[in-house]
Amino acid sequence: MCVLCGEFVMQIHWTDQTSDDTSEIVVGDLQRERQRTRIHRTHLCNEILQFYRLKLEEWNGSKFILSDSKGNQEVVHDLGTLWQTAEKLLGYPVDPLDSYLLEQLRKH
Template sequence: MCALCGVLGGAEHWADAHPRPGAFTRNTSPLERRRERARRVAEANRILALFGLKLSDWQGTAFRLATRTGKVELVGDLGHLWAAAERLLGRPLDPLDPVLLARLGPEA
């Protein structure tokens, strides 16, 4: 997405489901948008668990990322997830690392 579309698009992250008229989305009702958000959290947790991290929804407005030792960071949207994970762990992470993808299995 270009920067201008991001600015004109509103407060939501461009990848989040939203109810704006004219926007292409299959998640038109609030319940469908919450389900989609829960699916994204579950999928992110498949990867984050390999690093000892857990993501949870925080009131439908942000995400809570936590380590096993109790460090927590609030993340505004999934676009900022990996940077937050790197800060919490103190090392770089690559969610597309071939070794990591092999550990996730063929459905990754």
């Protein structure tokens, strides 16, 4: 059980699975690889989120913390709920196909 949020951490969300992963958290090499891919996915999400002045941080291999420039934070349980949480923090819808956003991403 996670001591901070009081939830059991036993299942891996499909966005955190690698192709040969199981749905159970396993220690050892598989866990290290899963953690590396989580950090990589967090970095990729931040490439988009910086456009909205948001930042995503990986939290202990089980959750994420999304924060805005004003210091507000939300716990994101998995990447499947990231955009919904981002919209909640921002107060308006996020459009991943926004032409200005896509232009800014191409510049990177």
